[in-house]
Amino acid sequence: MEPSDLGRRITDALRGDPDEKNPDLTTHGLDDPAHVGGAKPSLEEPTEPRDPLPPRPDQRGAADVSPTGAPCSAPGNDARAPGRTQQGAYLTTAQGARLRDTDHSLKAGRRGPTLLQDHHLREKITHFDHERIPERVVHARGAAAHGRFESYGTATDATCAPFLAEGVVTPVFVRFSTVLGSRGSADTVRDTRGFATKFYTPVGTFDLVANNIPVFFIKDGIKFPDVVHAAKPHPDREIPQAQSAHDTFWDFVTLHPEAQHHTIWNMSDRGIPRSYRMMEGFGVHTFRLVDAEGGTSLAKFHWKPVLGVHSLTWEEAQTLAGADPDYHRRDLYDSIEAGHHPQWELGVQAFPDTPEQTFEGIDLLDPTKLVPEELAPVQRVGRLTLDANPRNFFAETEQVAFHPGHLPPGIDVTDDPLLQARLFSYLDTQLTRLGGPNFGEIPINRPQALVNDMLRDGFHQQADHAGVAPYKPNSLDGGCPFMAGPGAFTDLPVRVTESVKERADVDEADDPLRQVRLFWDSLSDVEREHVAGAFAFELASCREAVIRERQVNLLAQVSTDLATTVATSLGLPAPALADASVPDRPEPSPALSQVGRTWPVAGRKVALVVDPGHPLDDLGAWLDQLHAAGVVPVVVAPHGGTVEGIEIGRTLTTARSVEFDAVLFAGAPLTLADARPGIDVRTATFRESDVDPRVLVMAQEAWRHCKAIGAWGLGGEAVHVAGVPEDAVGVVVAGQASEVIDGLVEHLAAHRVWDRFPAVPLT
Secondary structure (H helix, E strand, O other): OOHHHHHHHHHHHHOOOOOOOOOHHHHOOOOOOOOOOOOOOOOOOOOOOOOOOOOOOOOOOOOOEOOOOOEOOOOOOOOOOOOOOOOOOOOEOOOOOEOOOOOOOOEOOOOOOEOOOOHHHHHHHHHHHOOOOOOOOOOOOEEEEEEEEEEOOOOOOOOOOHHHOOOOEEEEEEEEEEOOOOOOOOOOOOOOEEEEEEEEEOOEEEEEEEEOOOOOOOOOHHHHHHHHHHHOOOOOOOOOOOOOOOHHHHHHHHHOHHHHHHHHHHHOHHHOEOOHHHOOEEOOOOEEEEOOOOOEEEEEEEEEEOOOOOEOOHHHHHHHHHHOOOHHHHHHHHHHHOOOOOEEEEEEEEEEOOOOOEEOOEEOOOOOOOOOOOOOOOEEEEEEEEEEOOOOHHHHHHOOOOOOOOOOOOEEOOOOHHHHHHHHHHHHHHHHHOOOOOHHHOHHHOOOOOOOOOOOOOOOOOOOOOOOOOOOOOOOOOOOOOOOOOOOOOOOOOOOOOOOOOOOOOOOOOOOOHHHHHHHHHOOHHHHHHHHHHHHHHHHOOOOHHHHHHHHHHHHOOOHHHHHHHHHHHOOOOOOOOHHHOOOOOOOOHHHOOOOOOOOOOOOEEEEEOOOOOOOOOHHHHHHHHHHOOOEEEEEEOOOOEEOOEEOOEEOOOOOHHHOOEEEEOOOOEOOOOOOOOOOOOOOOOOOOOEOHHHHHHHHHHHHOOOEEEEOOOHHHHHHHOOOOOOOOOEEEOOOHHHHHHHHHHHHOOOOOHHHOOOOOOO
């Protein structure tokens, strides 16, 4: 149709002389300018739900193409190669113009000034200048993965949340993080870890924004800026980075005793997890569950790792921060790539929804308190499996946005004052970090449910909305969108206790140290030893003596032994308060200890040290046996390349025992020229021997860190020269490799051989 012909038809229609050959111009209202919608409105507000009206025939939206110019319906736009990825074989501008040169600016002569008209230079540099977005104030350093959650159906009596119905599989995206450090900080610092899960349910996104510690530093969200300001680096020097071992943190937590519960968890082995795969998760807050009949109960969410909860030693954490600052994210990515998909079970602690909102005397709205599992068992309701790594870190891990207010029908919030503040803060922070209110339209944040929200415009709006009535009530868009009935999210009519408006603590008589004592009393001797060492290290880093003394006095109200041990290390006098004066010691909770059980060894990393200078005909069989046990063997040799056709994973130059869960010695490589005793920090003086000192350091470190050690053949020489007792617990030395491997795997199930160095009991 010629443009002039189309214009004539439209003009005729508006003049009241419709073109009979184009009835759409009449039926969609072009003959009557009052019909501003896609159909003639009704006199009454429409109440019968219907889909949105189609656009008018005189309207057309933007082309249905991806951000990289590919038609969204083009062949090949599947999950592995969607149209959002870069397209075509040739370099182009951002507008798709092909380029023949991107190495030279446009200049006035070869040695002349660069010209302002160089549009390619300006586009390239301008975009580069704006590639970075503000990092998160907290949880800036993170790693993430895609996966799925499969419900067992065991929660249906408590909640009508559709994703918890039996057999339902929900796609998820999970982001792990440290709290204090910047994006470039190390993974293995002593810190709380974030464990945020985005469930893409068919009735809307559910964000479970959890931590690896079940309590928090503060009760009320108004204190959140205070605790973060205190824990972050000092504002004058911007040090220390990603750690709490400094004055401002300890000044705050010693003057704010409700922070002591979270603090002792941070000082425990929980503060330095072995891996995200071996890290527990807690929803921290209490939520309200709603069943199909409208009945309610209160609940706390837990993530239970299938591999168990395990940690690094402090020496390992410090060494790894230098040797491999990306240790945790590398471990996550490598495990998924190797097919050892990390798994957790989602658990729920359920409580009666009483007016007091307490359970066994514990305030369920206090995020500084936990409920021991012995009082309220954790019921498993489903399994989370992470089975795919992100394709692009920035697009997914960096741009993902979580919000505790993203809730599905069947789960609601409570009046926990910290949770109430998070409902505001998590939404507000995205406006600056992600550039406006449309962050939910970024691909990783998009819900996998139909959206008709009446939200319009704003920075980075990616939807192309139709219609004229983004408001309620309306008749011009046929009344759409309509209010939903059964199955919709419902704000529960919860009774609010009659009171007065005030700023006050919920319970001024609460003992903030009661559950600190509960945690301490629940730990094993070796875990208590680690807690005491962590307190001593952190407080020794404080410059102000009064802060150290203040914390020791608080510890004296938890345990005299703990306070005395820390005071002795700091050169302070032992506090006078005795345990007998402590008014209340709850029953210990064995579930809080990480020690004393066995767990699957799937995905554990084992170093296999070999010497290519001796026959290795059975290397393939050794690796097969290790793979069959579920562990990940890494061949360590004096040099790179291959041995017996098998790729060498680490050399003596790059290998450190701290990255492995156990070490096997099938050989004792001789000292190489690049081993420099007395200069190289990874070497040391041992018994007179020709064994490479870096091999001996691996053996001694594994011994010191209570890891399982195995050796056969010439590998026994390495163990002997390193001074490792061959008959000690957790050391397996035998003539047959198969016997050694079986014994090592058995020890590996307990994570560490803590009995190797019995701890001094602290009560």
